[in-house]
Amino acid sequence: MLRGFMASGVNCGLKEGKKDLGIMLSESPAKVAAVFTKNKFQAAPVIVSKKRVTKGEAWGIVVNSGNANAATGEQGIRDAEIMTEKLANLGGFTPDKVLVASTGVIGVPLPMGKITRGIEMAYKKVRPDGFEDFAEAILTTDTKIKMENAVFTVDGIEVNILGIAKGAGMIEPNMATMLAFILTDAVINIEALRDALQRAVDASFNRISVDGCQSTNDSVFIFANGKAGNREIKDGQLFEVFLTSLMKVTHSLAMQILKDGEGVRTVFSVEVERATDSDEALKIARRVANSNLVKTAIYGKDPNFGRILAAAGSIDSSLDPEKVELYIDDEPVFKNGAPVRFNPSKVFQRDFVRIKLVLNTGSAHSIFYGADLTEEYVKINAHYTT
Numbered sequence: 001m002l003r004g005f006m007a008s009g010v011n012c013g014l015k016e017g018k019k020d021l022g023i024m025l026s027e028s029p030a031k032v033a034a035v036f037t038k039n040k041f042q043a044a045p046v047i048v049s050k051k052r053v054t055k056g057e058a059w060g061i062v063v064n065s066g067n068a069n070a071a072t073g074e075q076g077i078r079d080a081e082i083m084t085e086k087l088a089n090l091g092g093f094t095p096d097k098v099l100v101a102s103t104g105v106i107g108v109p110l111p112m113g114k115i116t117r118g119i120e121m122a123y124k125k126v127r128p129d130g131f132e133d134f135a136e137a138i139l140t141t142d143t144k145i146k147m148e149n150a151v152f153t154v155d156g157i158e159v160n161i162l163g164i165a166k167g168a169g170m171i172e173p174n175m176a177t178m179l180a181f182i183l184t185d186a187v188i189n190i191e192a193l194r195d196a197l198q199r200a201v202d203a204s205f206n207r208i209s210v211d212g213c214q215s216t217n218d219s220v221f222i223f224a225n226g227k228a229g230n231r232e233i234k235d236g237q238l239f240e241v242f243l244t245s246l247m248k249v250t251h252s253l254a255m256q257i258l259k260d261g262e263g264v265r266t267v268f269s270v271e272v273e274r275a276t277d278s279d280e281a282l283k284i285a286r287r288v289a290n291s292n293l294v295k296t297a298i299y300g301k302d303p304n305f306g307r308i309l310a311a312a313g314s315i316d317s318s319l320d321p322e323k324v325e326l327y328i329d330d331e332p333v334f335k336n337g338a339p340v341r342f343n344p345s346k347v348f349q350r351d352f353v354r355i356k357l358v359l360n361t362g363s364a365h366s367i368f369y370g371a372d373l374t375e376e377y378v379k380i381n382a383h384y385t386t
Helices: 044-053 073-091 112-125 131-137 190-203 236-259 278-289 292-299 306-312 375-382
Strands: 005-010 021-036 057-067 098-105 146-154 157-166 179-184 219-224 267-275 325-328 331-335 352-358 364-371
Touching: 005 112, 005 131, 021 044, 021 112, 021 131, 021 179, 021 190, 044 057, 044 073, 044 098, 044 219, 057 073, 057 112, 057 131, 057 179, 057 219, 073 098, 073 112, 098 219, 131 146, 131 157, 146 236, 157 236, 179 236, 190 219, 190 236, 236 267, 236 364, 267 278, 278 306, 278 352, 278 364, 292 306, 292 364, 306 325, 306 352
Parallel strands: 057 098, 179 219, 267 352
Antiparallel strands: 005 021, 021 057, 021 219, 146 157, 157 179, 267 364, 325 331, 325 352
16 A cells, blocks of 8 residues: 555535545655646746756645646636645645645636635645545546556565556647546666656657647646665666556556547557668657547548558658558558558447557557547537636
């Protein structure tokens, strides 16, 4: 069981009849690292937390859904700071050791009366088994909570990792609106923690896209409070064991986000193999996964493989059409610059579609995950604020 963390989630009136504000706290100051959106329009809570996380230590975080507190000017910054000050005063912390995150509609000021009252309610309810309430409080258009845990041992001592995330639309992370909070009771060096988080994010949240839309609020936080009492994780084999467990958590959360994407019915992977280098492979895989024509073909189970080739060839790369091989759900459909006779009933029919492009120009490979595009996605986002 995860040691030394508490959480809660309450309704403070931002959303009708649903939890919309959560708090996560450590029993003692925890080491903290984070990765944030690269969007130029960074939300106020991102700006505030980004500064504070560089100190490497925090007591916890306060999160609201229903309002992103983005594109809200100086007042938005002050409101984010007030949220941390309110929690700090209740807990007896200094505000610079409290972080903040928000998700929801962009460009609308926070109703601070409701927020501050909600923080008071949530603080009174924090408890060691409050993580599902917290997970529920951070949702927007999600249909379900997203959690994952991992356990590993260090010299016979059990060490725990718990991950909680939200995200269903506006998912094209570049650091999955997407938020993730990871808690561990491991004793770990701060530089190792930062390194592990960046690697885990690059291999998971930065490899998924629901709609190709990057959020103003994307943030992934990891807190390590050391309550397990294990030998400190710095590098070598111990670090690799920690990283493997962390990647299990982040990959699971990323896939949960993708499967719960707005209107999503089918999830797919794009694997690019034998490319000149890994960057080129990733760019091609990402372009195919984000192609609306590919996404709609998968939704309609239309075996129109030309859309995949067109997307793959639309970026500057060393791709040679005469060398490319294309497989869909293990079915060869294109080789040596020409179509291969295939059975259309075997293409785009699975719940998880696998697209594989073999470039035959090198030895590098990469993978990216996407989701189909449905009428339901349009309906949700056409009336998001109305």
